[in-house]
Amino acid sequence: MKNQSVSNNIDWLTVLLYSILVVMGWMTIYSASLPTETTSIFDLSQIYGKQLLFILVTIPLIFVVLTVDAKIYEKYALIFYGASIVLLAGLFVFGKTIKGQTNWYSFGSFGLQPSEFAKIATALVLAKFLSDVQISLKNTQHQLIAFGIIALPVMLIMMQPDAGSAMIFAALILALYRDGLPSWYLWTGVIAIVLFFASLFLRLPFILLIVLGVMLIHYFLSRRAHRNPILYTLLFIAIAGFTYSTGFVYDNVLEPHQKDRIDVLFGEEVNQQAEGYNLNQSLIAIGSGGWTGKGYLEGTQTKGGFVPEQHTDYIFTTVGEEWGFSGAILVIGIFVTLFIRIIYLAERQKSSFSRTYGYCVASILFMHFFVNIAMLIRLFPTIGVPLPFFSYGGSSLFAFTILLFIFIKLDANKVNEW
Known part of the structure; x- marks a missing residue:
């Protein structure tokens, strides 16, 4: 069958959902980081200016991902995986330590977090391994190999130490389950x-x-x-x-801060001005939004800077305060629609590689989404993981974009897989 233009086969609904989330994310970051004296939205000294730059960079990034031959992602999956392992290991020599964690490469005022890209490489090599017709997850040896693929980057990330990023890899178990992993593991x-x-x-x-x-x-x-x-x-x-x-x-x-987070989750007596402060302030901000919110750029908790790290891990508190319950449900609905769409597309793939990778994408994005929001409403211990397409950061935005658009490319290419 002759190759057709990629643009003719792209699932534009998925692209639309992605675009809506990115735009809404930037609007929220703008509100959460707006200084007293308003400056240009392109001001790179401001967080929202940097995030806008990151968003603009994703445009050529998406173009590259979509124009590369889809077979490259499967053919060189092991090389991508090996490169991600090297980058993770290199942190212990060249990485920058921030708040006790050595999980960034620093380039002036910008940084690169390789653990975000390791998720993509792990998903690719896992999909390649499981696409082999001789592989069966009913086989114990094959199960151990699949777990080993996941465990290697997890061990390196735990050594940084970054328990939040490492935990996200557990989501890949859901993709393994779809491919035949016995349910007793879950x-x-x-x-x-x-x-x-x-x-x-x-x-x-x-x-x-x-x-x-x-x-x-x-x-x-x-x-x-x-x-x-x-x-x-x-x-x-x-x-x-x-x-x-x-x-x-x-x-x-467990480290002291990890024990504190568990105590906070279960309502144990903690210092509300110390370990309990972030969660308490996030609950106040979300609760104060009511049904319809205080209005865009009108959040008093947001403007007062009462919620720490509000433009990153706690970005959803701005949604809850300014857009209210109805706005929060709208954002959650868009995310859920995206997850359902990815799973739907994964099920209609003609190659097992594309199907498995699609489930890996859905699992990773869902785990980020669930943990980030659940920790803000006291359903999960506080763990530093970004909300996909919403939280500030170039590494996370680039990684989530590449992760999703590789699958969009694979889906667009399925007409050529006959």
Whole structure:
């Protein structure tokens, strides 16, 4: 089949949703960083001026991504992955340390965060690995290789240390699940998280009594003819051991600021002028917006600078204050529509590489979206991750743009995959 113009095959709905989010993001950054004396929107000494420059740079960046042969992304996936690992490792020699984290390369007043681009490379190489017809995630060896692909950049990022960026890679498990990863991996992860937090604030015997009750119910109601009581016993012992170990992990492994964030999440007594300040101020800002908001550029919490880092990790508080509940729901609705659209496009791909990569894109963007907003409304511990297309930053905007438009290119190219 002859090649057709890429522009004829691009999914313009996805491009439109992306464009709307980027424009709304810049408007929000402008409001959150507007100085007392208004200057030009192109003023590069201001945050909104730099972000506008970043947005303009994405235009030729998108053009390059869309004009490159789609097969390049699959053919050189391993090279992209290797380059991202080298960049991550290079931080320990050439990186700049900011607030105890060495996760940036500094170039004058601009910086580059390689962990953002490592997500793209990991998604590409994971999709390439899983697209092999001989690969099956029912095979334990293949599972270990897939987990290893994810684990390598995660270990380097954790050493920076940047737990927020490292945690985002866990979203790729969702893409693995779509490709046949046994569901017990997901259930194990969910149960482990629930037990960890429950054991910090509930009596351990009470937790184990509940676990024992659930396991007994499952045992007697199971439809399997040959239930193995030894397996259930070993599983209960493993759960009990994990539950009793959480106290040690909390006291001896987690950093003080990480423990503070967990305490804040569960309403423990904390200093509202210290570790509890950011969350408390974000809740005040979002709550003060009411149903319709105070109006664009009229947020008193935003203008007063009461919410720290409001143009980055806490950007959604400006949406809540100035646009209100209705505006916040609109933004969330646009994000959800984008996620659904990506999954829809992924399912109609003719190659397994494109399909798997599409699910990786949806998973990464969703994890950023969920964690960023959930932490602001006390549903998740405070972790520094940007809101896609909204939060200030060149690295995150470029990475999210490349991540999404590679998939748009793959989707546009599917007519040539016959």
